[in-house]
Amino acid sequence: FxxxxxxxxxxxxxxxxxxxxxxxxxxxxxxxxxxxxxxxxxxxxxxxxxxxxxxxxxxxxxxxxxxxxxxxxxxxxxxxxxxxxxxxxxxxxxxxxxxxxxxxxxxxxxxxxxxxxxxxxxxxxxxxxxxxxxxxxxxxxxxxxxxxxxxxxxxxxxxxxxxxxxxxxxxxxxxxxxxxxxxxxxxxxxxxxLLEGSKVVGFYKEDTKIIVDTFNTLGFKVYGGKNAPYVWVYFPGQSSWDVFAEILEKTHIVTTPGSGFGPGGEGFIRVSSFGHRENVLEACRRFKQLYK
Structure with a gap:
């Protein structure tokens, strides 16, 4: 120290x-x-x-x-x-x-x-x-x-x-x-x-845009992703944990059930953009395959 x-x-x-x-x-x-x-x-x-x-x-x-x-x-x-x-x-x-x-x-x-x-x-x-x-x-x-x-x-x-x-x-x-x-x-x-450190934020923002565009294309209501590296996707009438389980079982992608953040998050999943670009692209490919 x-x-x-x-x-x-x-x-x-x-x-x-x-x-x-x-x-x-x-x-x-x-x-x-x-x-x-x-x-x-x-x-x-x-x-x-x-x-x-x-x-x-x-x-x-x-x-x-x-x-x-x-x-x-x-x-x-x-x-x-x-x-x-x-x-x-x-x-x-x-x-x-x-x-x-x-x-x-x-x-x-x-x-x-x-x-x-x-x-x-x-x-x-x-x-x-x-x-x-x-x-x-x-x-x-x-x-x-x-x-x-x-x-x-x-x-x-x-x-x-x-x-x-x-x-x-x-x-x-x-x-x-x-x-x-x-x-x-x-x-x-x-x-x-240092200045180089700000480039990391820009990289994660690009990841976020890829995820937002993917779910928008699939017809989902998407929230967030603008001023934070997380995307909230709404699944009306469904349990957050049920959606989480289906995605995990069918795509091997780990998301976060929205209900874990309180009652107001029920019906949502949260998708993180923290990841390598190739992993984000692969995850979006699997989302498209699941919800096409």
């Missing part, structure tokens, strides 16, 4: 993701993955329980990433089932948090996939630094799943009702429960923040 190297990574994250948003190096907590920051064992949920008591109310959207329900995160892109989070929605949410003394936990893991004018960070919203913290990961844009590297941004403006900084308590909890990210993934993270 190298403190100097960690500082370089913090600076690179701040200048790459939060340029012009007033986020400083010291606001960024680098960890061995966003899950560690939001897990029940330590991090945000534990922080809420310790500081506010076990009766704290936590809102989670539906459908959502399953870990959110287990961990207590409020919102983000959640695998891109819902309509993209618009600036007006986030502005309303920030004002709601201010009016009700709430803290927003925002997941920006897919921010680099956003290609329209949707906010890439909640800190683009005026006043958000006073009521929100943001967690993110290298897994979704750099294929770091299993390598373990992520970060959480806690602005110095985010304070408890007594004026004490949230960042200080968060730092105490995560430092007690985790040793931080090792030098190897940190070096990988630095490399991913």
């Amino acid at each position: 190298n403190v100097d190297f960690l500082q370089q990574l913090r600076s690179a994250i701040a200048s790459t993701y939060y340029k012009g948003l007033g986020i400083e190096d010291g606001d960024i907590f680098v960890s061995d993955g966003a899950k560690c920051d939001i897990s029940p064992a330590s991090g945000l949920l534990e922080l809420l329980k310790v500081l506010f008591g076990s009766n704290v109310t936590i809102a989670v959207q539906d459908p959502s990433y399953p870990a959110y329900v287990d961990s207590g995160v409020i919102m983000g892109q959640t695998g891109q089932f819902q309509k993209d989070v618009e600036k007006e929605q986030l502005t309303w949410l920030v004002q709601f948090a201010k009016n009700n003394g709430s803290i927003i936990v925002y997941d920006s893991a897919y921010s680099l996939y956003i290609s329209d004018d949707s906010p890439q960070s909640i800190f683009e919203i005026p006043g958000a630094k006073e009521v929100a913290l943001e967690t993110s990961s290298f897994s979704k844009f750099a294929g770091f799943t299993g390598v373990r590297l992520g970060w959480t941004v806690i602005p110095k403006e985010l304070l408890f009702s007594d004026g004490f900084p949230v960042a200080k308590d968060f730092n105490r909890i995560v430092c007690t429960c985790f040793n931080g990210a090792s030098n190897i993934p940190q070096a990988g993270g630095m490399a991913c923040l």
Whole structure:
């Protein structure tokens, strides 16, 4: 573990993701993955329980990433089932948090996939630094799943009702429960923040377009795939698990049942574009053969 190297990574994250948003190096907590920051064992949920008591109310959207329900995160892109989070929605949410003394936990893991004018960070919203913290990961844009590297941004403006900084308590909890990210993934993270790293996102976007075009051609209603590397395909009147099982048995392709993300995902499957191009093309060929 190298403190100097960690500082370089913090600076690179701040200048790459939060340029012009007033986020400083010291606001960024680098960890061995966003899950560690939001897990029940330590991090945000534990922080809420310790500081506010076990009766704290936590809102989670539906459908959502399953870990959110287990961990207590409020919102983000959640695998891109819902309509993209618009600036007006986030502005309303920030004002709601201010009016009700709430803290927003925002997941920006897919921010680099956003290609329209949707906010890439909640800190683009005026006043958000006073009521929100943001967690993110290298897994979704750099294929770091299993390598373990992520970060959480806690602005110095985010304070408890007594004026004490949230960042200080968060730092105490995560430092007690985790040793931080090792030098190897940190070096990988630095490399991913170079210009060449953005090409990976472009590659996955091309994969996504191939999948979307395939299901559109087959006559399915397709959602997502625009600002995240996932495609949601609707099978009206069918169980997500039944569709999953049929695809697995007849094509040997593994998809994700939409119901695993909550009741709102029932009737859908989620198809990932994370893969080698030849595998994506072969999977689409099998989909066409199954549903032609």
